[in-house]
Amino acid sequence: MEYLDANHDTFLVIMSCVVALVAGFTGLSLTRDLSQKPIVQRQISVALASVALGGGIWSMHFVAMLGLELPILFYYDAAITLVSALTAIIVVGAALVLLHFVERTPLVITAAGSIVGIGILGMHYIGMAGLQLCRAIYTVPGVILSSLVAVALCIMAFWVAYGRRENRTIFLGTLCFAVAVCSVHFLAMAGTRFEQVPSFAEFGPTMSNEFLALGVIFTSFILFGTFLWVSVTYLLKPADPAPSDDRSTAPVLEPLEATQRGAPGVFEPQSLQIPCERDGARVFVSPQEVAFVRADGHYTQIYTEQDRLFCAWPITEATKRLMNTGFLQTHRSYLVNPTKVFRFERSKDKGRCIFACADLPPAPVSRGKLKGIQDALGAQLGAFRES
Missing domain, CATH: 2.40.50.1020 (LytTr DNA-binding domain)
Incomplete structure (x- = not known):
């Protein structure tokens, strides 16, 4: 079996890592100080953080995939690509619900990290299943290594970010999360080979790299905008409440x-x-x-x-x-x-x-x-x- 030669664009690889960092910081910052907020506001913040973290995982993956260079034209199944995004958001949301609406014990933090690690893996392999005119062939060592790294690094990221909720640990947790997402993707890709297939699989509408790039740019624009908004909150100090007899x-x-x-x-x-x-x-x-x-x-x-x-x-x-x-x-x-x-x-x-x-x-x-x-x-x- 003859495999296709695969390379990656260096600039897009770097940008995918930046997206992972921005997503991690935005999502973990949106859940900061939630215990001091009304329950409705906590629910909204957890939902937004789920979209930021899950959407960031998806954006990181497809920014990197835009940098994938093969000697043939290839496309993506739009329906499968959408399912991969929803998978990441829903799985991250489940982990954040555990962390913010269940007593935060060591077991809960570990479970949340494991869930997110599995979500990153699921998003990656579902997204890869959407390739058209070429097929990804996986090796057993690549799948096992990426799976172990995903779960281990995500558990570490959530232990750092949630073991003690401080600005410093949120920054360190952001770094761990970005390393987890990027490591999983590129370790999995290192153990992946590609072969050409003669026809499209008729599951959903097909989209080209150019159309995918528009979607990734749009989601990244929202993500970076939210990142800037969240960053400002670290510079603002809450005003001291006025004295009251109430x-x-x-x-x-x-x-x-x-x-x-x-x-x-x-x-x-x-x-x-x-x-x-x-x-x-x-x-x-x-x-x-x-x-x-x-x-x-x-x-x-x-x-x-x-x-x-x-x-x-x-x-x-x-x-x-x-x-x-x-x-x-x-x-x-x-x-x-x-x-x-x-x-x-x-x-x-x-x-x-x-x-x-x-x-x-x-x-x-x-x-x-x-x-x-x-x-x-x-x-x-x-x-x-x-x-």
Whole structure:
């Protein structure tokens, strides 16, 4: 079998790497400080970041493919090319949803990096399947090496960018992401041979390199424009909020030292305010108003007798702050204010806390915490019934 001689245009290879850098920086910057933003704004930012990262992966691939030089004319299937772009965007979106709407554990970061690595591979090979009048022939070592590199480098990129969210780590994560995308493409291409085929495969409309170049220029124009817009945000410093007596803008006070507190279940007034959101506005709730706290992905839901509010604290942060104010952890995902508990029920190896307010759902008690919670609530519930 005689393979076609393949070369690459050096300028377009360099430009493809620049596109990967711009995409990585734009996407990772769009997800910066999301925990401090309303949920709708987080959803929009994650969607935009998915398009930036996924679209950047696609643009990088096809900028490099525009630089592919073969001794024959070749074309692309427009439908398959579109599918390759959608694959990259959807897969990256799934990874970002994990990172920003699920508790960000080491396993979640690793899973997100693996998903993006697989997405880069999928986008590459789907895009290559769109070639017309020539066919890509892959070698086993090339596929294996590019697959391992894709997953390993993407995991490293997300660990760097999300292990600790700082400007410095976002820049380093951008570099790792660009290296991952470029390495996967060129390692895969190094293990790829091309052979001529006599006819078009009739799957979708056919487009030439010139038409593809217009699409790549358009997407790159949008990507670079977004890159410039995002870059400006690093130069702007948020204005200091004006002082106000309104509770919705009051600062969050740090909890008092445990030695300054009373017995469990007794709260010191003004010791801590929990930042929450109601109808898109920031409000602060004191712990004594809260019945229980429930983990909600990377965030928490705050239940009072009147409301259920969103809180940007992860359950780990809520535990660290509220356990000192007398809250009890009944489950890995639940913190309960014992002063709001009306009754404790136990069924075999499980339990639940029932609240005086009928509108509140019960809070589960895990098997490992049954005895401790029962003992902690015993004296208080007995005193409640006697009163």
